[in-house]
Amino acid sequence: MIYTRTIRLLGAASALTLAGFAPATAQELRLDTILVTPNRTPTEASKVGSKVETVTSEEIEQRALPLVVDYLTLLPGVSTSSSGGLGQETGLFVRGADKKYVKTLFNGIDISDPTATQVQSSYEHLIMGGVSGIELLKGSQGTLYGSEAVAGVLGISTLDGIEEGVHHEIFGEFGSNATARGGYKLSGADGTGKAALTLHGLTTDGISSARVNGHPLVDGDPNRLEDDFYRNFTGTFAGEKQVGEYLTLFGSGLLINSEGDFDDSGNPPTDNELNTGKSNQKAARLGATLTLLDGRFRNTVSGQIFEMDREISSAGVFGGFLSPFEGHYLGRRTKIDYQGEFDVADWATLQFGADHERQSAAVTDNFGTDTDDDFDLNGVWTQAVLEPLENLTLTGSVRHDDHSEFGGHTTWRATAAYFLPDYRTKFHGSLGTGFRAPSLYELYAPFAGNPDLDPEESTSFDIGVEQRFFDDRLVADVTFFLLDTRNLIDYSYSTFSYVQIPGTTERRGVEASLTWQAASWLDIGASYTYTHTEQPDGERRPRIPLHDIVLSATVRPAEKWTVSASARGVINVNDRIALAGGAFEDVKLKDHLLVNAKIAYHPTENSELYVRGENLLDQDYETVRGYGTPGISGFAGFRMKF
Template sequence: MIRATISLAALLAATPALAQDRDDIIVTALGIEQPRDEVGQAVTVIDEQTIVTRQTVSVADLLATTPGVRFNRADAVGGVTGVSIRGAETTQTLVLVDGVKINDPSGIGDGYDFGNLLTGNVRRIEVLRGSNSVVYGSQAIGGVVNIMTGEPAQGFGGSASLDYGYADTLNAKADVSGSSGIASGGVGVAYFRTDGISAAVNGTEKDGYENVATNAKLKLAFSDNFSLDLRGYYIHADLDTDIFFGAPMESSDVSKLDQYIGYAGLNLSLFDGKLTNRAAVTWFRNDRDYYFMRGTAPDYGYSGTNLRFEYEGVYQPADPVKLVLGYEHERPDYAFFGFGSDASARVNIDSVYALAVVKPFAGLSLTGGVRHDDHSQFGGATTFGANANYTPNEGRTNVRASYGEGFKAPSLFQLYDSFNGNAALQPETSKSYDVGFDQSLDGGRATFSVTAFRRDIHDQIYFDGFILPFGQYINLTRTRAKGVEAAVTLRPVEALTVTAAYSYIDAKDRSEGGLNEGKLLPRRAKDVVSMSADYRWSFGLSTGATVTMVGDSFNDAANTQRLDGYALVGVRASLPITENLEVYGRIDNLFDEEYATVYGYSTYGRSAYGGVRVRF
């Protein structure tokens, strides 16, 4: 890993590279569309072409090649999967799907399980790194992952694909969209099933998985100034897994999930477009049932719901000034049944925020804001944030700096669980700093981006298993993460694209006098390098490869259980048969590397897949 790091450092030093095209639009920084050279925060965009080219099934696997991102998966495909940004807890990553906050109120820490989120009909992903609670409130301590499905096509269009491979895996998806008159919209469906592998590393029985996902969008533009947006997303997942008692053991356990996501919003533009208004209701529900044996009634389960009302107004009295004002009300609740216990809880959170974007002179953009959240359990939390972006040459060079505060309310599970809850918990808080620059050369043929960061978290919630009788959640841990992120994109000729990303993250427990003071936080490798290259041959064939190298880490907070580093290589190819028909295939883990992201759980060895894609 040290050699790989030095090699990449040499590449960065020797290669002129650039940031993304200055005309790129970023949504996640403020929740509204912004030119990239107006954004002072670190944001990575995974676009539709990258998603199609990589042929990756899981969103988490796609995110793993993003600077600053680490992930762990307990089980094979479909197993519980957490995504960490810049060394934060996986529960401190805020996740959006088509503008809807989908962190699970019934989860242990309100975290989102990426295990059931497949690429399916996903068309774009934005990853914002750094605390950003001014815009998003609770959870946005490590950063934000914003998942977007496709926008409706002009006229009428669609696509479909079907591939098959290792472990009797079938992956199919289709979508259609179009517009007519005042209406535009689309629907999509994705289906995935596999016989899988044993979840327990020493098991022999295969644990299968099935996932069905559907999404829909409808926009009615009643006039140039007034429109209605409706969006929906649904996931059903069914997973065979192995029971966990200290280490996973082979069993007949089954988990099932039904996830519902809904959005209804009105958009109104006034005063010749100087004032835009958005009022929306969003709804998220996550039902999880667990069975000791398939075919029986569920033995225990969780249900989490979050109903939100949002208002956002954007006022731009002049080109150099933009004001963003917002109000949100959300009502998360959760319910649990099983083991002779039934529990439920609900809280109310009211939030107001204000931000300003000011451009005092050409090339400089300054953003600052404040937010106050009032939580019915623990009271109020106020957060601040500011960032700046300066470009002296119309976006070819961007110098960025940002400061962000974050907070995370204790989850309803942590507050009110019958066995482990603690109603006296206080919110986690963070302060995040970063500085970086992006450089573009040769008309966009090379891009280069480097960012240095630091984040301190106070009152991190910790599970103390020594508190009788069952253990309890308490505020104890202080943590600090610091590091460097770098990314390169090269297009020396039109047919070739080469990308590389490296991140160094030093994330440690800083609890004074604590048992784990100075220890590395679990499952967060210090070094990760990824490199991808794709080439389109003159006769239409596209070939590519991705190499990902992950350093050593520890599975536990005491740093006694080591997870060895690993290197994965994947290769891929696609060939158009006609203008609308294409065949494609890939081999994952080409060299059959043995590795684990969670101790005791299996991962796939070498596996091959092939399929066909049509467009119309």
């Protein structure tokens, strides 16, 4: 009994080890699916009031896409942008809020970059090698996760679906633009724990990020510009081990080395063969869970470190002379975290915790604008999880953070989930607040920094209903959401520094999704997202589609064969370009329909040969004004397990 309870609560120890995903179609959840992100502890999906999207290990194998964002963009309420091909700067938007408002945890490690203009994760470098499960928790989650958890929390795991024994897996893929990727995974599990080690590499000649006369570049064009190459090597490790009846140890590590070309930004972007960037991300996390009082009292302590070391080398021509730029950016985050859980009664659990975080960033360049700064952030929080009635789950939480620069800030959250088993209906809703602490760059950057900045604040609300039909083979969900952010931090061209912008930026919308196991050989999925955004000046936020539609299907036409396809339509999206004198102009981007497909043959139960295609309609489109996107592309690959 003690062992069973300890393993069940290990997700609380690892914070975001997304344990126990059951196979699911598209993004809908089985009622017995176990989620970790909503309450920082394993919770049945039927008892979660917040809206959560998942990507399962089954879906990852079905699609074989290269990047984490390739899967996220198929989820309701999520859109992405990219300044070119693989390895170029990538934006992530959740319910109309960009990536600086999304907390991202890789096996429980915060992987956001302290050296960035705003603290945010580099999604362009997150390749899928070893990733076996994803959870996206939507809404402001400041009480459980602190700063940056304004639009949601993204949890990425490499420990899902590991079976007992020792297992090896190799995979490889080759295709368009001289793209190749491959890797190796070693995993194992026994009655007391599990572990996984992955090595994954990706290389591509790429495409040119810059465009010519508003058209994609093609071979044979006399004005063809330089392709922007990209290389990535990623290594991951994660494991957990029960030691005796009451103690469980866990740990994880991450290494990402990347290198590539990039083009000059501007209006329009221009090709520059002298621009290169390198980054080295290293992270580790260790912790332990101690279970007391017959499993009623769980205590988890963990420590983590993340380091970003990146270099930029570029050059431009000014006044007829070549002007090179060399920049080196070194950022570090250390964090110590405690979480306790006490079962007060069968229907009530009290959670509580405290954490200390330090961020530092050192910047050196050949222009003499060197900086070396840091700040501390301390937080305490508590949450009550209540089941006062059968099938009704309520949570309420509050948190207080103290920042070494701007002082204290308090956030709160409440959720409710009510499941009617006779009707297979679940009502869910959440209301919460969040905040984004100003980054080290916004506080202390030479000339532009402003140490008097306060945090940005947010309030979010969502309410929805999930309905199941035909023995849960058809699942539909409709959710209304709003997300308001205040005290926006932005750069002022009148003061030449970062300032607080008064007013509220509003985001309103509806997410609708449906999955249907239509037959033993056919699964169908669909989603629609409507997102309305409005700034204090009345303008829309850029790069957010007003309408986003996704259709998907998986067909098993014969034994050993699987065909999967998806189509995503993006309608009515604008971008914002800079004009002279600090002015801006909104421009409309072209609507587009992206179709991807994969055909797989399984010679044996543990092997797969496949071909897949991206942008099969060869759409000419942009997600960032002036930057190219790949045309129709084809790939062939294999996967073997033994």
